[in-house]
Every structure is written in C-alpha cells, then in structure tokens.
Amino acid sequence: MAKLQAKYGQEKEYLQAVQEVLESIEDVYNQHPEFEKAKIVERLVEPDRIFTFRVTWIDDKGEVQTNLGYRVQFNSAIGPYKGGLRFHKAVTPSMLKFLGFEQTFKNALTTLPMGGAKGGSDFDPVGKSDAEIMRFCQAFMLELWKCIGPDQDIPAGDVGVGGREIGFLYGMYKKLAREYNTGVLTGKGATWGGSILRPEATGFGALYFTQHLLHKAGKNIEGKRVALSGFGNVAWGAATKAKQLGAKVIAISGPDGVCEIPDGITDEMIDYMLVMRASNRNKVEDMAVKFPALAKFTPGKKSWSVKCDIALPCAFQNELNGDDAKELIANGTWCCCEVSNMGCTPEAIHTFQSNGILFAPGKAVNAGGVATSGLEMTQNASHISWSAQEVDDKLHFIMQSIHEACVKYGTQPDGHIDYVKGANIAGFMKVATAMLEQGII
Numbered sequence: 001m002a003k004l005q006a007k008y009g010q011e012k013e014y015l016q017a018v019q020e021v022l023e024s025i026e027d028v029y030n031q032h033p034e035f036e037k038a039k040i041v042e043r044l045v046e047p048d049r050i051f052t053f054r055v056t057w058i059d060d061k062g063e064v065q066t067n068l069g070y071r072v073q074f075n076s077a078i079g080p081y082k083g084g085l086r087f088h089k090a091v092t093p094s095m096l097k098f099l100g101f102e103q104t105f106k107n108a109l110t111t112l113p114m115g116g117a118k119g120g121s122d123f124d125p126v127g128k129s130d131a132e133i134m135r136f137c138q139a140f141m142l143e144l145w146k147c148i149g150p151d152q153d154i155p156a157g158d159v160g161v162g163g164r165e166i167g168f169l170y171g172m173y174k175k176l177a178r179e180y181n182t183g184v185l186t187g188k189g190a191t192w193g194g195s196i197l198r199p200e201a202t203g204f205g206a207l208y209f210t211q212h213l214l215h216k217a218g219k220n221i222e223g224k225r226v227a228l229s230g231f232g233n234v235a236w237g238a239a240t241k242a243k244q245l246g247a248k249v250i251a252i253s254g255p256d257g258v259c260e261i262p263d264g265i266t267d268e269m270i271d272y273m274l275v276m277r278a279s280n281r282n283k284v285e286d287m288a289v290k291f292p293a294l295a296k297f298t299p300g301k302k303s304w305s306v307k308c309d310i311a312l313p314c315a316f317q318n319e320l321n322g323d324d325a326k327e328l329i330a331n332g333t334w335c336c337c338e339v340s341n342m343g344c345t346p347e348a349i350h351t352f353q354s355n356g357i358l359f360a361p362g363k364a365v366n367a368g369g370v371a372t373s374g375l376e377m378t379q380n381a382s383h384i385s386w387s388a389q390e391v392d393d394k395l396h397f398i399m400q401s402i403h404e405a406c407v408k409y410g411t412q413p414d415g416h417i418d419y420v421k422g423a424n425i426a427g428f429m430k431v432a433t434a435m436l437e438q439g440i441i
C-alpha cells in the first residue's frame with residue numbers, strides 16, 4: 001500500500017478499493033509463500049492495460065463537444081475482460097481503476113469464466129436529448145471498437161449506460177466490424193440477443209443474496225422496511241424484487257434528495273422509475289410530483305435519514321459514510337447490503353461491523369448483474385435464448401453459490417461471518433491460483 005500510495009496518491013477510490021482487499025487477504029496470502037514468490041499482489045493491483053481516447057461529437061445546438069473515453073482492461077486470468085461502461089461527469093481513471101479492480105474479484109465469485117474490466121467517459125448524460133446521447137455513443141464506439149471483441153473484452157452498462165445506450169453502441173459496433181457479433185456487448189435489447197432478465201438481474205440477485213444472508217442469521221425479509229438509494233436500473237430491480245418478497249420499500253433517492261414512501265412503493269411507482277431514468281433529468285423529486293399523496297420529497301437528504309430495518313445502497317461509491325451508518329443504527333437498522341460498487345466508506349463498514357449489523361459488500365451482493373451478462377454471452381455463443389424461468393433459476397443458483405463462498409471463507413473463529421473477508425478471499429483465491437498456473441506474464 002505504501003508503494004501504491006507513493007505512485008498513485010491522487011487516485012483515492014482506487015487506493016480505497018485495493019486497501020480493503022489487501023487487508024482481507026493478508027492472512028491467506030501469508031499462508032501461501034508461492035503467491036509471494038510470484039509477486040501475485042504486485043501484479044494483481046495493476047491493470048493489464050488502460051486505453052484512453054478522445055471522443056468528439058456535435059450537440060443539438062451544432063456545437064462541437066469533446067469528452068474523454070477510457071477502457072481499463074484489468075485482469076484476464078480467468079476469462080476475457082468483462083465489465084460495464086460508466087457515463088458520468090465525475091469519471092476519472094481512478095474511478096475506473098477501482099471499478100475494474102472490484103470487477104475482477106466479483107466476476108471470479110460468479111462461478112463463470114470472466115476477467116475484470118471497466119470503462120466509460122466523463123460525458124454527462126443529464127439534460128441531454130436522445131439524439132445527443134446517440135451521437136455521443138456512436139462517437140465513443142468509433143474508438144472503443146478497436147479494443148473489444150466477444151472473446152477479448154465485453155462491455156455492458158453501468159451508471160449512465162442502460163439498454164438505450166447499449167443499443168446505440170451496438171449499432172455503431174456492427175457497422176464498423178461488419179459482423180453480427182452480438183457477444184461483444186451485454187445488456188442488449190431482448191429482440192436482438194439480449195438475455196431475458198438482464199435488466200432486472202442486479203437488483204434481483206441482490207435481493208436473493210440478502211435473503212440467504214438473512215436466512216443464515218435466522219431472519220427473513222417479509223414485512224421489513226427497506227430504504228434504497230438511487231432510482232436507476234439497479235434500484236428499480238431491487239425495489240421490484242423486495243416488493244415481490246413482501247418487504248416494504250419506504251425510500252428512494254437521487255442527487256437532489258430523498259423521496260419517503262411511508263406506505264411502501266407501489267407497482268405504478270416502480271414503473272415510473274423507468275420513466276424518470278429515460279427522461280435524463282436525474283431528479284427523484286419527479287416521483288413526488290407524480291404521486292403527491294404517496295411520496296414526500298425532502299431536498300438535500302439521503303435515504304439513510306429514513307427509519308428502516310434494511311438499508312440497500314443502490315447508487316454510487318461512498319454514498320453511505322460513517323455518520324450515515326451511525327444515524328441508521330440509531331434509527332434501528334440491523335442490516336445493510338451494499339448493492340452499489342463500494343457504496344459504503346471504510347468508516348461506514350467499520351461502524352456496521354463493530355455494532356454487529358449484518359453487512360455484505362457490493363462485489364458479492366451485486367454480482368447477479370454481471371453473472372446474467374455471462375449468461376447472455378453463453379446464449380449468444382450458442383445462438384439460443386433461454387426462458388425467464390431458466391435465467392432466473394441460474395441466477396438463483398449463482399447467488400446461492402456466492403453466499404456459500406462468503407460463508408466458507410468468511411466464517412471467523414468465534415462463528416460470526418465476515419462477508420467482506422469472505423468475498424475478497426474467495427475471489428482472490430480463484431484469480432491468484434489462475435495467475436500462478438499461467439506463469440509469469
């Protein structure tokens with residue numbers, strides 16, 4: 001860590017993600033001198049390569065705009081590079097390096113053969129027209145297509161990139177490659193190679209994982225109050241499944257504030273989350289404007305100020321800090337499953353764990369998204385498409401396997417389960433073993 005600090009002192013998110021993993025694996029690493037001899041950690045913390053490119057496009061006023069595009073190909077020990085694209089004004093190499101690093105371990109947990117990657121741009125979709133989004137996606141793919149391929153690197157969505165964007169990206173890829181390689185991107189439309197349930201998969205998988213965690217602790221989700229953050233694709237899937245399982249979703253949020261829903265979210269409100277996402281306005285207040293009798297908007301507040309049993313961060317890294325964790329605990333929260341990548345700060349995780357709150361990290365909880373991307377790749381490679389039931393059964397099995405891996409590697413001498421250690425050690429052992437067997441490269 002000291003060496004990385006000296007080299008990458010400015011890259012706060014990246015250093016935070018690496019620190020968490022290295023702390024978790026310290027003991028097992030020291031039990032395996034062969035890892036140390038092959039300098040596995042020194043190799044694992046550096047991405048295989050990073051592509052950086054200029055993306056120039058024309059906005060609706062006819063003005064020329066320039067953004068930066070990136071693809072971080074982090075690790076390919078267990079399969080081709082795989083991971084989403086993030087379009088957000090705050091995107092930096094540090095953010096994409098942390099996400100690519102996390103993705104490497106997450107993908108290892110899925111049981112499927114996928115390496116780790118992440119990419120994106122500092123393009124800000126907020127306030128853009130559909131035509132501007134299309135032109136940006138096309139310009140982005142003009143560069144990205146040279147770095148990717150169905151057996152090489154397979155991007156998908158992340159914050160700011162959903163089905164609409166994947167469609168525009170694929171349209172341009174197809175034109176450039178002059179081949180119908182659906183396997184080059186996942187999260188595609190259902191009529192042209194997309195897997196059924198991929199849009200829901202991150203949120204559904206997160207709730208399946210939460211169910212296993214609660215069951216192991218002798219609890220269940222029925223009737224519990226769940227506070228979510230965000231209102232995008234991940235929060236939408238999580239709200240849908242939480243409601244189906246009998247929980248009451250009492251808060252969603254956005255960068256503008258929180259919407260409290262004291263009687264629990266309705267199906268109409270869940271559908272409206274999609275409309276809000278497609279509007280590019282990025283305002284959760286729109287929910288309270290549409291459903292004034294059911295939802296109350298408070299500007300500047302987070303979901304963590306709302307009394308709940310279970311907190312599910314579904315938006316962005318570090319969206320739940322130490323003070324938020326204390327406020328939740330004071331209000332009676334007893335479980336937090338991170339659905340966003342690195343949604344909790346180290347202080348928040350420490351506060352939860354030292355107060356006996358059930359806590360599980362994003363790389364285990366949210367892995368159902370990329371796992372279903374893996375299932376989409378399998379369907380594309382074999383030119384078939386599975387039913388919703390088949391995909392859901394496989395997603396269930398994968399989330400159960402991830403939970404079991406966390407229990408196997410995370411059970412402490414006193415019997416309690418440290419899900420952070422469990423997920424990090426399980427992911428690390430798989431990647432490290434593959435790197436060792438493939439020699440010094």
Ligand code: 2IT
Pocket residue numbers: 082083084085103106154155156157158159186341366367369370371373
């Ligand atoms: O963080 C993630 O796992 C994703 N954004 C999904 C990546 C994927 O390739 O489906």
